[in-house]
Amino acid sequence: MALVSLRNVTKAYPNPNGGDPVLAINDVSLDIEAGDVYGIIGYSGAGKSTLVRLINALEPVTDGSVVVNGQELAGLGEKQLRPVRLGIGMIFQQFNLFNAKTVWNNVAYPLRVAGASKEKIQARVDELLEFVGLADKAKNFPEQLSGGQKQRVGIARALATAPSILLCDEATSALDPETTQEVLALLKRVNSEFGVTMVVITHEMEVIQSIATKVAVMDQGRIVESGDVFEVFSNPQNGSSQTFVGTVVKGVPSPAERAVLRERHEGRIVTLSFRDGDASQASVFLKLAQAGVEFELIYGGINDIQGKAFGHLTLALRASDAVIDGVLADIAQATSVTEVA
Numbered sequence: 001m002a003l004v005s006l007r008n009v010t011k012a013y014p015n016p017n018g019g020d021p022v023l024a025i026n027d028v029s030l031d032i033e034a035g036d037v038y039g040i041i042g043y044s045g046a047g048k049s050t051l052v053r054l055i056n057a058l059e060p061v062t063d064g065s066v067v068v069n070g071q072e073l074a075g076l077g078e079k080q081l082r083p084v085r086l087g088i089g090m091i092f093q094q095f096n097l098f099n100a101k102t103v104w105n106n107v108a109y110p111l112r113v114a115g116a117s118k119e120k121i122q123a124r125v126d127e128l129l130e131f132v133g134l135a136d137k138a139k140n141f142p143e144q145l146s147g148g149q150k151q152r153v154g155i156a157r158a159l160a161t162a163p164s165i166l167l168c169d170e171a172t173s174a175l176d177p178e179t180t181q182e183v184l185a186l187l188k189r190v191n192s193e194f195g196v197t198m199v200v201i202t203h204e205m206e207v208i209q210s211i212a213t214k215v216a217v218m219d220q221g222r223i224v225e226s227g228d229v230f231e232v233f234s235n236p237q238n239g240s241s242q243t244f245v246g247t248v249v250k251g252v253p254s255p256a257e258r259a260v261l262r263e264r265h266e267g268r269i270v271t272l273s274f275r276d277g278d279a280s281q282a283s284v285f286l287k288l289a290q291a292g293v294e295f296e297l298i299y300g301g302i303n304d305i306q307g308k309a310f311g312h313l314t315l316a317l318r319a320s321d322a323v324i325d326g327v328l329a330d331i332a333q334a335t336s337v338t339e340v341a
């Protein structure tokens with residue numbers, strides 16, 4: 001059974017301008033399995049943060065069902081929700097640390113609230129600060145830390161009560177690219193070493209590319225596409241997904257780029273799309289060479305997602321039309337071929 005399961009969930013807010021309610025979440029169904037790193041991507045206003053607030057029971061659904069750790073959240077009172085929330089950690093874009101508390105006391109805070117013993121708190125906080133690499137900063141205050149260090153404290157604090165789920169809401173959006181990679185590497189370890197299931201809300205496709213195993217693309221309160229990250233990245237079906245994927249994958253040249261390529265290169269211009277398991281690049285290049293086609297790679301690249309390769313390579317081909325037609329027909333048996341200019 002899924003660790004988090006949403007069925008036909010709707011969340012409506014009163015419209016501040018009057019009129020119809022705002023449907024922040026519109027008929028969303030989603031299953032997050034134990035061990036997943038589930039990315040939720042979408043533009044500002046798509047409903048990502050609202051989805052998180054429904055999963056950690058900060059707000060009730062308007063309609064539908066949210067089941068977390070086998071428990072239906074709809075209809076639970078504050079007292080019954082408390083243990084559910086203890087099983088869910090959360091980290092935020094702005095870290096949300098207590099500035100008047102030391103790093104050590106920030107991490108200890110949830111354990112104190114949960115009524116843990118002094119010994120248990122001591123052992124757990126020390127262990128977590130070691131895990132996030134900040135044992136030497138235990139007595140510092142948040143303002144004495146860099147953004148990346150603050151987020152590592154946030155991660156240690158979120159893990160204090162040993163939650164089975166960690167919700168990450170734009171957790172790296174305030175960090176520079178290098179620090180982002182460090183924090184993402186730490187989150188990967190949280191998943192692999194502690195077995196924590198993660199829900200990663202972001203508008204940055206790079207984050208999904210680095211750590212997610214599955215992804216859902218949200219647009220106007222709906223999930224418009226979801227699945228295995230490799231599948232969605234290598235063959236996005238929805239327009240919104242295609243735009244997101246296009247920010248990290250140099251794929252098929254746009255009409256404007258094609259015009260530039262046309263001007264710069266002689267011959268017929270084709271885009272070959274490769275996905276793990278399709279024909280290898282080597283076999284395609286060999287076929288072109290054996291047919292006597294002169295070819296030049298002029299656009300594109302190969303990407304690696306979860307150890308699987310895919311990409312789009314645009315080539316300029318020079319030979320007689322009959323020769324090119326023959327070899328393209330052969331190549332098209334095993335991989336997708338599009339003549340673009």
Ligand SMILES: Nc1ncnc2c1ncn2[C@@H]1O[C@H](COP(=O)(O)OP(=O)(O)OP(=O)(O)O)[C@@H](O)[C@H]1O
Pocket residue numbers: 013014016022023024042043044045046047048049050051203
């Ligand atoms: N409390 C509220 N009252 C009214 N409308 C709300 C409320 N919270 C969110 N909304 C609306 O719901 C929609 C989804 O908002 P949400 O914050 O979930 O989007 P998001 O994808 O997280 O955006 P961002 O990336 O900017 O945080 C927006 O149209 C927003 O204006």
